Amino acid sequence: MNLYHNVRAQWLAYLVFYLFLAAVPLVVDDNFLLNQLSTYGVYGMLALSISLCWGFGGILNLGQGIAFGLGAYGMAMTMQMQSQDASNPMPPFMLNNSLDHLPLLWKPFANTGVGMVLALVVPTLFCLVFGGLMFRARVSGPFFAIMTLAMLSAWGTLILDMQPYTNGVNGITPPAPLHLGEFTLDPYSPTAYWTVLGLLVVATVVAKLMTLSRFGLVVQAIRNDAERVRFLGYSVAGYETAIYTISGFFAAVAGCLWVTLTQYVSPAQFDTTFSLSMVIWAGIGGRMSLMGAIFGAFLIQGAQSYLGDAFLNTWLLILGAFFILVVRFLPKGLIGLVESALGRLGRKRGHDNGGSVPAQQMLPQPGE
Amino acid sequence: MTAGSFFTSFDLSAFINALILGISIASIWLIAALGLTIIYGAAGVINMAHGEFIMLGAYSSYMLQSSFGLPFALCVPASFLIVAAVGLIIERGLIRYLYKRPLDTLLATFGVSLVLMQGVRLLFGSDPKYIAVPPAFSSNIQFAFINISVFRVVVLLVTIAATVALWALFYRTRFGVQVRAVMQDKEMAASFGVNADRVYMLTFALGAGLAGLAGSLFGVLNIVLPTMGAAYVVQAFLVVVVGGGTLAGSVAAGGATGELQSIFAYFTNDTFARFVLFVLIVVFLRIRPQGLFAPSAKRR
Numbered sequence: 001m002n003l004y005h006n007v008r009a010q011w012l013a014y015l016v017f018y019l020f021l022a023a024v025p026l027v028v029d030d031n032f033l034l035n036q037l038s039t040y041g042v043y044g045m046l047a048l049s050i051s052l053c054w055g056f057g058g059i060l061n062l063g064q065g066i067a068f069g070l071g072a073y074g075m076a077m078t079m080q081m082q083s084q085d086a087s088n089p090m091p092p093f094m095l096n097n098s099l100d101h102l103p104l105l106w107k108p109f110a111n112t113g114v115g116m117v118l119a120l121v122v123p124t125l126f127c128l129v130f131g132g133l134m135f136r137a138r139v140s141g142p143f144f145a146i147m148t149l150a151m152l153s154a155w156g157t158l159i160l161d162m163q164p165y166t167n168g169v170n171g172i173t174p175p176a177p178l179h180l181g182e183f184t185l186d187p188y189s190p191t192a193y194w195t196v197l198g199l200l201v202v203a204t205v206v207a208k209l210m211t212l213s214r215f216g217l218v219v220q221a222i223r224n225d226a227e228r229v230r231f232l233g234y235s236v237a238g239y240e241t242a243i244y245t246i247s248g249f250f251a252a253v254a255g256c257l258w259v260t261l262t263q264y265v266s267p268a269q270f271d272t273t274f275s276l277s278m279v280i281w282a283g284i285g286g287r288m289s290l291m292g293a294i295f296g297a298f299l300i301q302g303a304q305s306y307l308g309d310a311f312l313n314t315w316l317l318i319l320g321a322f323f324i325l326v327v328r329f330l331p332k333g334l335i336g337l338v339e340s341a342l343g344r345l346g347r348k349r350g351h352d353n354g355g356s357v358p359a360q361q362m363l364p365q366p367g368e
Numbered sequence: 369m370t371a372g373s374f375f376t377s378f379d380l381s382a383f384i385n386a387l388i389l390g391i392s393i394a395s396i397w398l399i400a401a402l403g404l405t406i407i408y409g410a411a412g413v414i415n416m417a418h419g420e421f422i423m424l425g426a427y428s429s430y431m432l433q434s435s436f437g438l439p440f441a442l443c444v445p446a447s448f449l450i451v452a453a454v455g456l457i458i459e460r461g462l463i464r465y466l467y468k469r470p471l472d473t474l475l476a477t478f479g480v481s482l483v484l485m486q487g488v489r490l491l492f493g494s495d496p497k498y499i500a501v502p503p504a505f506s507s508n509i510q511f512a513f514i515n516i517s518v519f520r521v522v523v524l525l526v527t528i529a530a531t532v533a534l535w536a537l538f539y540r541t542r543f544g545v546q547v548r549a550v551m552q553d554k555e556m557a558a559s560f561g562v563n564a565d566r567v568y569m570l571t572f573a574l575g576a577g578l579a580g581l582a583g584s585l586f587g588v589l590n591i592v593l594p595t596m597g598a599a600y601v602v603q604a605f606l607v608v609v610v611g612g613g614t615l616a617g618s619v620a621a622g623g624a625t626g627e628l629q630s631i632f633a634y635f636t637n638d639t640f641a642r643f644v645l646f647v648l649i650v651v652f653l654r655i656r657p658q659g660l661f662a663p664s665a666k667r668r
Contacts, residue, residue, distance in 0.1 A: 060471050137657040142414040146605045153602045154646035161639035320482030327476040
């Protein structure tokens with residue numbers, strides 16, 4: 001048996017991976033570096049959401065930036081309103097855009113709790129409605145991917161255009177970090193890092209349990225043959241909408257976290273490049289493995305930050321070429337290498353080598 | 369809308385001008401989508417690098433004009449050939465291995481688009497380039513209250529010519545019969561002696577060439593930038609999706625979406641019109657997911 005498919009070994013790998021990540025602030029005292037590493041955690045959560053949707057559900061979503069961006073805008077509006085008070089009720093950019101009172105759109109965000117809930121509920125609801133419409137019409141595969149791309153571009157232009165409400169291309173830059181009652185979340189502190197990591201751990205555990213559950217198995221069955229699952233009497237559209245919405249919710253959480261870390265949001269979060277790079281992270285790391293996808297995000301973003309300076313002009317060239325190679329030769333991503341290495345190891349020891357028969361490679365494994 | 373500034377409220381002549389602009393927008397979206405349509409229709413490949421093929425067409429024209437002094441009228445067909453050659457190389461080197469994995473062709477072609485965009489940026493720099501046209505093209509036609517630039521009429525005529533040529537190729541030649549046979553049933557066509565591999569290769573190159581043709585025209589309408597492809601690719605995809613992947617579908621979808629965009633833009637503004645149009649397309653797909661004119665199913 002290939003150790004890679006052993007669920008207990010997988011949980012152990014998660015434990016080691018996250019214990020290692022949790023120990024990072026103990027050795028890193030550069031606060032800026034710590035903040036940067038925290039944002040990688042956010043990217044990891046995005047890659048996780050893509051892995052759920054695309055790797056397990058088979059739904060390629062090129063518009064994950066919608067859920068991320070809407071969540072981020074909701075959080076940015078909440079944090080912006082924390083800096084406003086009765087004497088100064090409006091964010092400064094609105095005055096520059098000659099608004100004379102706070103628009104209705106912004107009113108609910110004056111209450112931090114309501115604002116944060118809205119930041120999560122609005123993107124999730126959007127995914128529910130949009131996904132429901134599309135999947136019920138049996139729009140799937142590449143067509144769904146194109147529609148998510150179109151929706152992303154529509155949202156991006158809309159937010160860019162609503163200058164008085166969203167500050168257009170400049171975006172929203174909340175002047176102060178997030179307050180929750182007495183507590184202030186300093187984005188440059190180990191607390192922020194651990195908060196992000198904690199939520200990433202929770203998201204991973206929830207996602208992992210979901211993929212192991214009955215629900216997760218049906219979703220993976222739909223990925224492999226939607227028609228057959230439909231003939232068995234399952235509501236394919238319902239399951240697809242559910243996994244797409246859950247994935248959108250995770251992306252919204254990531255959006256909220258991202259704003260608390262960077263205190264900034266702009267229509268650039270709705271760029272197609274950003275949403276496509278999420279797909280690249282998951283694709284390179286390994287979309288059918290939650291940890292592979294997260295690792296892919298760390299790897300690519302880390303390389304972009306550190307090699308990006310050295311290869312400033314050729315970075316996109318390298319990334320594109322690398323991605324082509326992965327798609328062409330490693331459809332399971334880099335984690336697929338680990339899988340085949342462990343499979344070979346298992347065979348050498350003389351165990352049953354059923355896990356490494358090539359014909360089974362792309363089939364779902366319950367613990368994958 | 370230049371005409372819109374002369375009128376403050378609803379005005380029939382301004383509205384008619386908006387309708388005429390709509391035809392022009394439709395022709396631009398259609399010519400951007402033609403190559404995508406035949407690549408998707410024939411081979412089922414979602415070509416994310418299509419926007420970059422358009423960009424390559426614009427840069428080919430720019431290069432031929434500024435380095436070799438080729439007249440613009442010759443740059444357009446030359447761009448077709450250059451980009452078709454690029455498409456051929458990409459199809460042989462990469463796409464042909466992925467025909468059985470449609471989502472992966474989408475991803476691989478996205479990788480190609482990154483490489484092409486950054487490659488062009490390295491070669492030509494990221495500052496905007498301009499393509500010069502004969503002075504007759506840069507004037508405006510003024511007829512009663514109708515006002516439209518000559519070049520937009522040129523684009524419309526080229527689009528009509530390209531569409532008619534494609535139609536003739538698909539329905540009046542031996543190659544066209546082969547393409548349609550492969551579209552309906554690849555295995556069956558192959559067993560009747562059609563070289564499906566070669567058909568895929570040639571349609572991909574043809575589709576890329578059409579993008580190059582479109583690019584050489586767009587380079588005149590707008591400035592030439594390494595990132596210019598992104599501005600056209602989403603609309604081109606929507607035309608294909610709404611049309612259902614057939615030539616007739618794309619013509620109808622291009623016409624309808626371009627016209628609606630212009631009408632909505634007349635009542636609101638360009639950006640909001642785009643948002644409304646996209647939402648309408650989502651609703652439309654809910655009702656008719658196969659698009660306007662879906663390809664005929666396999667006949668057994």
